[in-house]
Amino acid sequence: MEREGGQWQVTEIDDATQIGSARRNAARLAEFGELPETAAGQLGLIAVELGTNLLKHAVRGRLFMRMERSDEGAVVDVVAIDHGPGMDLERCFHDGFSTTGTSGTGLGAVRRAASVFDAYSDSRGSVVFARLGTMPGPRRGSISIPLKGELESGDQWQFLPTPQGWSAIVVDGLGHGPGAATASDAVIAAHRQWPGEPGRCLTVAHERSHGTRGSACSTVAFDRESRVLVHAGIGNVAVVVIGLDDARGLASQNGTLGGICPTVRENRVEVGRGALAALHTDGLASRWSVHSYPGLRTRHPQVVAATLFRDVQRVRDDATVLVIET
Template sequence: MDVSLHSHLTQVLPIEDISQVGHARRTAQKLAEQAGFDEADCGRVALVTTELASNILKHAHSGELHVRVLPGDVCGDASAAVPGVEIIAIDRGKGFDVQNCMADGFSSRGTQGIGLGSILRQAQVFDVHSDARGSALLARFFPRKSVVKDLRMGITQQSLHDDPACGDVWEVAVKGQQVAIMMIDGLGHGPEAEEAGMAGARVFMQNPFADPGVLLEDLHFDMRGSRGGAVALALFDGASGKLRFIGIGNIGATLIGDDKTRGIPSHPGIVGLQYRKIPPMDYADCTGQLLIMFSDGLQSRWNLRDYPGLMYRHPAIIAAVLHRDYCRGRDDVTVLVMALETLDD
């Protein structure tokens, strides 16, 4: 799987009233049309969006839909990239029994009980987490005629006060067994912070699989004259299971495995202005673990193990739940969750 993913804001659609269900359906359907879906595939997206939004109102009274376009890779033909559509329903309701609700005919509210079973049949990728803090449901769609590999990565990126300019910038590149990740938090927020982040992103995209220490120096050179920002670079080699990481500033990073959690430190400084040169750090035996990276718009005092079973859910579910419960609400915020695993070519 060879693919490049570029920074873009997550659309957040509040669901607090029945009138917002139609708006959410039209928004998601328009995204599908823009992604090149045919009429039948757009209909699948519209149907599931309606189900998810309606379920929020029925069971949690209010919540949000997070929607975005995501790239895909057709198996056997890396030149024929197919975009998809991702929809995540997130709420703070009382939760539900996932196993029971997956069966057609089961309903906790006296309805026909066809919602979750219908979503499972319509979406190529489906996952759900529910506990006493609320629920999150993921549906990913690609054209039915395509056979697409799902990249087990989740990301949510939102700007302060829904500003069209976001000072958080991220990039992900996958080539063979390697995954390269960049996250930048431009100093402050707004257009000038975004300009600083994009200056670094342009350098990263030229050679994303370079050694992170060398790449950081290149970012520093090209970010001079801007506000500068915090930068984190990660390079995972699926063949060896090794992660190489370097971070300057307030980008948080954590490795989570079945039996342990490892915090990954960043160092003081501002890339583009001044920082002390340091070598990257290597982490062995990372295959099968989760890498979570986040800007300082997210609080750092969270523990994934406080959510029973969440660490085994799709990374997109994890990113959405962390954003729901730990967003500070006074800065741009980005949460990226990647399952580090051996990738098929």
Template sequence: MNISGSTTTALLVEDESQVGHARRVAQALAQQLDFADGDAGRVALVTTELATNLLKHAGHGVLHLRATPGQTGLGIELIAVDRGPGFDPSECIADGYSTGGTQGTGLGALIRQSQVFDIHSDNRGSVVLAQLYPRHVSPAPLLFGVSQHSLNDDPSCGDVWHLAFDGSRISALVIDGIGHGEDAERAGLAGAAVFATAPFIEPATSLVEMHQAMNGTRGGAAAVSLYDTSVGKLRFAGVGNIGGALINAEKSRGLASHPGIVGSQFRKAVAFDYPVDGRQLLIMYSDGLQSRWDLRDYPGLVHRHPAIIAALLHRDFCRGRDDVTVMVIALEEIGD
């Protein structure tokens, strides 16, 4: 599977009218993805419930929306993000529990209508994930999440990501074109187009090929991660300030990049090997995200769905002065 990157649509929810707007935007995406009427109705229901909960329990928040790949088609991912008082998910999932004076069937309904559902909540806020697919489409076997936002909601985003996986290999790319806007996006797309043609080649070689393709553009920072489940090893090559880390419940290890600008100047690309023992998370991010974060500050977060982790890191560590991309991948055996 070869997945071209896309930005996240962020829908602000601060009053009741924006609940309806969020529902209409999500329904329009469902129609664009050829959801049947019944499946589009599930999207409308889940969107309305998530947006309503943001108002009831947090006062306001943001609903993240994007298309997400399944095994034989596309689904819709919805993530409700807030900075409210938090709640105990184990209590709130049960039908009949309510903190807002309602019947308390909200989270139970969300679980029943969604093929993928997950929550993280603490006193800093909550992140609630729902992925919905047409009835004939199953979720992709690879667990990953991406949160990508352009500066000031510009239609062009200088950050670009790409992800590919086959039976045993995962290959991930993040590019940050210099600056932001159309010229930065053009640089990133030039590199990603080359990467997509051969995503499983040696990462250092891939960077050299991207360097040639991005020549004549602004250039940018780029990093490639190649993981093979059969050998339990991650190979990483980076040029510029794309951050990378391997993380499990006990520790975090940074991934080394070299200085330079892909498409302009760097001496050479060098790849490094990192052992992967058991389930670990690969996190790659552009410099629109602060680097001083630690998942251990959020008890239990490392065990949540990667899309939850990506959205939370964006919520708490986005610099707010550049495009930003956070990609989180669970490195484990890929299902059938």
């Protein structure tokens, strides 16, 4: 893909009519992505089965869907998130297992239809992830939604391949709604121009952000050969590098892009193979640890991102989390 970023469509599954809403959202995504008939049918099946599972078994179930288009074809991600009571994943994926007297083929059918499938469950709830299509580059995942009631979000993110590896950015425009989105647009445009140079990117973004509300931002660039991650950040967008046994937060500088901003400095850290880079806005609380979730560290980054979102989202703000495997 040339670039990747954007918000997710969310359907709150609190009654049977929302299953139909999820199916229609899937159909619109399939039409917009020009999916072949077979793939469109698979997407509809995934949306209905995951939505039905949320309605029957879950507390506060939400179904997230997102699509990317490129010359390589459309990729659609579907994520089901709930807040309990949790489930025995191994048993649930066997056809015929059911706790409600149904045929028990739902999650097994989703896994067979998906190009990529993964899940995680504990006493706090469950995350089920299904992808249709192939996404080139490192494994990665996100959740990004506006404050409830807003159509536009001040939070934005972007992933870009570079000749040396890849670059990613997460930006939080101050406030909410269209004004905040305009502020973050300026930063995303700078990242598109300077993806491999985090310091230069934020310097340019600051210059272009004058006259907007301003924003907080962190951007990282990864060199696959040297295994060095370069980070620059202004404001309170968090960056955490998660190793196999530990995690390290990367410090940002105080300030606001477009407002009072210091000379941008870069941090350089070496990262081990398989480490995760997690970036998120203050729409997620800062106190969390992947290592406090048994087995989560080995899951797909999309499942990691969705699980963190599930447990530390602040509902009174736009919220974005992005997790990339190095």
